[in-house]
Amino acid sequence: MRRAVCPGSFDPITNGHLDIIGRASKLYDVVHVAVMINQSKKGLFTVDERIELIREVTADFGNVQVESFHGLLVDFCKQRDIPAIVKGLRAVSDFDYELQMAQMNNGLSGVETLFVPTNPTYSFLSSSLVKEVATWGGDVAHLLPPTVHEALVKRLGEK
Numbered sequence: 001m002r003r004a005v006c007p008g009s010f011d012p013i014t015n016g017h018l019d020i021i022g023r024a025s026k027l028y029d030v031v032h033v034a035v036m037i038n039q040s041k042k043g044l045f046t047v048d049e050r051i052e053l054i055r056e057v058t059a060d061f062g063n064v065q066v067e068s069f070h071g072l073l074v075d076f077c078k079q080r081d082i083p084a085i086v087k088g089l090r091a092v093s094d095f096d097y098e099l100q101m102a103q104m105n106n107g108l109s110g111v112e113t114l115f116v117p118t119n120p121t122y123s124f125l126s127s128s129l130v131k132e133v134a135t136w137g138g139d140v141a142h143l144l145p146p147t148v149h150e151a152l153v154k155r156l157g158e159k
Contacts, residue, residue, distance in 0.1 A: 002027075004084040004114070007034040007073050010050050011043040012148050014130055016122030018057060020088035023116055025061040032082060033058065037070035044131055044155055057145040074109035085113045090123050 006021050010033070024031045035050050045053070047068045058064040069076040073085065085105065087098050095115070102113035118125075125143055134140045134152055141149045 016125040024086040
């Protein structure tokens, strides 16, 4: 069985993330979406909320498993016998950082990293940018799956 992981914080998951996960799901039998837990950062959504949103918007793929992790991604991969990490690249600046991570991960464990160029429609998109624009009342509905957009609007309305 061919397995890969798509890691990230996904706070919240965007259409750009969904595009990469969907493309990976066509290449691998099982795609694990690993939601990163960063104790030092307060996310807009809890890890459990992010997992639920991701499960909801990836359900149609049929081969995506979503769970959280903290620590080294290569340990997550070892524990689940995952030989590949799939990462989307938006720009050359992403490549510089991701190449170093890929080389470190490979050196630590032999896990390979597959870089997938982002669909040009989403080349500027990040969760941070979506949250910032939405906080100031900008329309981000076209950048998120509908259920994620609803959750974002509701959460920001609570603040």
